[in-house]
Amino acid sequence: MNPTIRRTRSQIVTLIVPSPSMIELRILGALEIRVRGNDGFVPDLTQAKQLAVLTYLAAPPRRLHRRDTLLALFWPDLDQQHARGALRKSLHHIRAALGDEVLKGHGNETLELSSERLWCDAAEFEHALSCGQLANALELYRGDLLDGLYLADAPAFEHWLDAERAHLRERALIAVRTLVGVGRESGDDAETARWTRRALELDPYDEKMLRQLIASLDQIGDYAGAISSYEALARRLAEDDEGEPEDETRGLIEQVRSNRATTSSQNGPTAHIKAPLSADDCYAKGRRLFNEFGPTAFAAAEGWFNRAIELDPNHGLAYSGLGCLLAFRFIHRARREDLDRSVLLLQRALELDPDAVEPHAWLCYAYTRLDLFEEAMTAGARAIEADSRNPLAHFFHAFAFVAREGRRYEPGGYAMAVPHLRRALELDSTMIPAMGMLGTICALNGCYEGARVMLDRAVAIEEAGRFRDVRFLGGLLMRGMQHLQENQLETSRDMLLRATERYAEAEHVYCKVYTATAHCGLGEIAVQRGLYDDALAAYGRALDVAAANPEKLGMGFLAVRARLGLATAFNALRMQRDERRELAAATDLLEQRAEYDFGWFAGVCDGLAAIDFARFHSRAGRPADAMAYLRRAAASGWNDKQSLEMDQCFARYAGIAEFEVLRAELTRRCSAFQESLVGPAIEAST
Numbered sequence: 001m002n003p004t005i006r007r008t009r010s011q012i013v014t015l016i017v018p019s020p021s022m023i024e025l026r027i028l029g030a031l032e033i034r035v036r037g038n039d040g041f042v043p044d045l046t047q048a049k050q051l052a053v054l055t056y057l058a059a060p061p062r063r064l065h066r067r068d069t070l071l072a073l074f075w076p077d078l079d080q081q082h083a084r085g086a087l088r089k090s091l092h093h094i095r096a097a098l099g100d101e102v103l104k105g106h107g108n109e110t111l112e113l114s115s116e117r118l119w120c121d122a123a124e125f126e127h128a129l130s131c132g133q134l135a136n137a138l139e140l141y142r143g144d145l146l147d148g149l150y151l152a153d154a155p156a157f158e159h160w161l162d163a164e165r166a167h168l169r170e171r172a173l174i175a176v177r178t179l180v181g182v183g184r185e186s187g188d189d190a191e192t193a194r195w196t197r198r199a200l201e202l203d204p205y206d207e208k209m210l211r212q213l214i215a216s217l218d219q220i221g222d223y224a225g226a227i228s229s230y231e232a233l234a235r236r237l238a239e240d241d242e243g244e245p246e247d248e249t250r251g252l253i254e255q256v257r258s259n260r261a262t263t264s265s266q267n268g269p270t271a272h273i274k275a276p277l278s279a280d281d282c283y284a285k286g287r288r289l290f291n292e293f294g295p296t297a298f299a300a301a302e303g304w305f306n307r308a309i310e311l312d313p314n315h316g317l318a319y320s321g322l323g324c325l326l327a328f329r330f331i332h333r334a335r336r337e338d339l340d341r342s343v344l345l346l347q348r349a350l351e352l353d354p355d356a357v358e359p360h361a362w363l364c365y366a367y368t369r370l371d372l373f374e375e376a377m378t379a380g381a382r383a384i385e386a387d388s389r390n391p392l393a394h395f396f397h398a399f400a401f402v403a404r405e406g407r408r409y410e411p412g413g414y415a416m417a418v419p420h421l422r423r424a425l426e427l428d429s430t431m432i433p434a435m436g437m438l439g440t441i442c443a444l445n446g447c448y449e450g451a452r453v454m455l456d457r458a459v460a461i462e463e464a465g466r467f468r469d470v471r472f473l474g475g476l477l478m479r480g481m482q483h484l485q486e487n488q489l490e491t492s493r494d495m496l497l498r499a500t501e502r503y504a505e506a507e508h509v510y511c512k513v514y515t516a517t518a519h520c521g522l523g524e525i526a527v528q529r530g531l532y533d534d535a536l537a538a539y540g541r542a543l544d545v546a547a548a549n550p551e552k553l554g555m556g557f558l559a560v561r562a563r564l565g566l567a568t569a570f571n572a573l574r575m576q577r578d579e580r581r582e583l584a585a586a587t588d589l590l591e592q593r594a595e596y597d598f599g600w601f602a603g604v605c606d607g608l609a610a611i612d613f614a615r616f617h618s619r620a621g622r623p624a625d626a627m628a629y630l631r632r633a634a635a636s637g638w639n640d641k642q643s644l645e646m647d648q649c650f651a652r653y654a655g656i657a658e659f660e661v662l663r664a665e666l667t668r669r670c671s672a673f674q675e676s677l678v679g680p681a682i683e684a685s686t
Helices: 048-058 067-074 080-098 121-130 134-140 155-185 189-202 207-219 223-239 247-263 279-290 295-311 316-333 336-352 358-369 373-386 391-408 413-427 432-444 448-464 475-485 489-503 511-528 532-548 555-572 576-592 606-619 623-634 641-646 657-675 680-685
Strands: 004-007 012-015 023-026 032-035 103-106 110-113 118-120
Touching (some): 023 048, 023 121, 048 067, 048 080, 048 110, 121 134, 155 189, 155 207, 155 295, 155 532, 207 247, 223 247, 279 316, 316 336, 316 358, 336 358, 358 373, 373 391, 391 413, 413 432, 432 448, 432 475, 448 475, 475 489, 475 511, 489 511, 511 532, 555 606, 576 606, 606 623, 623 657
Parallel strands (some): 012 032, 023 118
Antiparallel strands (some): 004 012, 023 032, 103 110
8 A cells, every 4th residue: 555645734644545445534643544455645635624524523423413513613713604615615525535425414404424434543442442442442542633733713623622632542541551450450560561651652751650660660570671761751851841750750760779789689579469360359340440430430440340251251240340331331422332232231141140130220221221111111120129129220210210201201200200219219318319310300390399308418418428339429510400490599500600610520420411501500590680791601611511522411402502591692682693593503403413412311301401492482572482382391291380480481471371271281290290209208218
């Protein structure tokens, strides 16, 4: 193969002519485009902007992209007409270079790259990590995403690129550190040294990793390698005017030199040789990390579970642990393949141990996320039958009922979930997810007192950090949003500001969704106070979080809410053109469900999205549209009669026949739901 090198204004790119074969797009490190088994020059695909568009479309997670999003990312300074022309030109060049079939349009507003036609190393890197193939993933990671590329006239793209570079680099570091840990714990110093060197290639200033390398090299007798590794860091720090290595690093190298001088005749090791880890040891390490419930911890736990399975292919708990991890990682990145693989692993765990409770419980969750509600109900019932005192079994069974009503709008699911949530809390009084879910469905059904009780409890546990097993967050956010729902604006604002500070950088799978939700809440408070510039800023921050994390569970609903919030502020400021743009974008997002994930999540669902639209149209003076969306909300599992009376956007319609009919129906539903709350169990659980 004879690649042709073309220099763009940003970097060197290797390009080779396409054919019906699969196109290889390598974007980790310097950009390369190849066609397997072919040789030649790719014409007219050397402009940095075209390459950036291609990379953005190819980057994981592969999904539909709205043209409006591409315009804002790549041509923010052009008007709509000229920006669309520039996008059409870039897409034309991509098709001309790589073939018409590489891009697939879906109507006039969305498009995607063909997975059958184009292979991307970044997507394969993520896939390998999700399958626990850490070494294979690290072979693909040749460097930073689009190393050297810079678009001065596209700051939003640069922001996305910086975030993606950091994310992928961190994923690579997690993988290599996991392999270092496996080598260290198994007593394989050569393997530890190998992966430690790789870790230092990714982060050459990591002195903790350098000390590990020095110890491993000294252990296998590579004294020269240990010394040269230390001296390389010392030179680098001196060249950067950063002083000397840390005291601990200098002390270790002096110890290595001293041991070399005093024990060279014995050729003795300087480090303790550890016994190899068993499959049970690896599983236990994975389980502890899983309970941290963060993306970084998940990646490390995945490595340990896979290691346990390698050591013992019949280790049922390891299959179950890995299946649980993949099922719940769906919150972090909402990929169907994680759920599919989770189901297979959990089924394998049950083949190895038919009496196990955990696989049944997590199958209930995975099936629920796949909208396979009959299978979910069966799995949940089996988990409870196997162990009626398992709080997770009751929680996931309740979740299946709640999601079925929230997704399929089948009445009665919320009420059927209540006894299982109460039972879960009797068994584990620190279970924030059960409190949050019960509080959420109480609020959706107009039972604000029940919501307050549950969410106050969740806040207390979150702030005290008193978790029985798994670390959960979210109580602070949900309580702040409930205060907002009850028009307690100052208290709500204080809690939501605390939530944004706590969740913005926290290592937890829920945090990006929670952060976007909190910003939306702050935007609503600003609207109610007439502070429209503050509202634009808050909703803009929410949209930034959503745009940077489109794969997070339910993030699409928050992008819709943020755009409607922007439209509301623009309406109040008489900026009609901007209002129409944001309203159209919100409407298209909800109808097409492209670009973002629209999975059911506490506080975001179809019913609440309809309420967001109803509130916007009411404020914009369009009562007919507001009533239409209120009916749509009621048909989508929203039963909050109190909101009709407390929210000034809706209370203004009191006395109108259509509104009163809706209120009567919701009153009936709320009464039926509240009957499920009667009894001592909910009091005992609080």
